């Protein structure tokens with residue numbers, strides 16, 4: 500009784516157990532090796548296909564008809580999801596310089612403007628380089644949960660406004676965040692693998708110190724703190740996905756490598772998807 504039921508259910512099902520396949524050069528297969536082909540083999544026995552010497556439209560239509568569904572021109576692959584790219588590295592390594600150049604050479608990216616309570620440096624523009632806010636306003640932003648991440652860096656607050664990320668990812672743009680190394684570690688905890696983390700490294704410690712001296716933005720005391728911190732920060736490289744060396748005079752190369760990383764990420768089969 501049990502066997503009879505089992506055989507009856509196999510007979511009703513789409514599964515077919517076949518000892519061998521039958522092919523003919525100008526015909527579609529009579530018996531399909533897998534159930535997936537069965538629907539068209541069942542409906543369209545012996546539909547002759549034109550030879551490859553026939554005209555293109557005729558071959559096209561014949562294949563369409565044999566598969567029993569029209570071809571369409573819709574993209575087979577969905578467009579890549581917007582990326583969140585975190586660029587970090589020790590003070591003076593060239594985060595701003597790399598981002599400034601990336602901004603010039605690449606479209607489709609929104610560079611998140613960090614909010615900071617520090618004073619403007621000469622040449623910096625409010626709303627472009629940073630949102631310069633008072634300490635009080637910054638504390639209010641923390642209170643209202645408006646920041647994805649924030650930190651007190653060398654006595655000044657810096658933080659990433661959530662609203663910008665939401666607004667621009669919804670428009671399909673990639674997002675670049677520029678944060679210090681501690682901030683990147685915090686973001687890794689918050690975002691996990693849903694974002695890409697790039698560590699910018701100098702070619703040597705000495706190059707980094709020289710760059711900071713040349714920048715002329717530090718006192719010797721703050722310079723000392725930055726360099727000592729940089730030594731510790733290099734140890735956190737393990738929290739990152741990629742490392743890009745920004746060597747002296749090789750800014751272009753560093754930017755190209757960042758672009759290649761972005762391109763590679765866009766070609767991933769399993770896309771990263773961040774929810775902010």
Ligand SMILES: Nc1ncnc2c1ncn2[C@@H]1O[C@H](COP(=O)(O)OP(=O)(O)OP(=O)(O)O)[C@@H](O)[C@H]1O
Pocket residue numbers: 588589590591592593594595596597710711713714745746747748749750
């Ligand atoms: N590849 C490079 N070659 C030579 N100089 C560079 C290079 N990259 C950056 N610089 C210079 O090094 C100095 C430090 O760079 P930048 O201000 O971009 O560093 P940063 O990582 O943003 O620093 P901070 O975190 O302190 O703001 C700047 O004067 C910049 O012009």
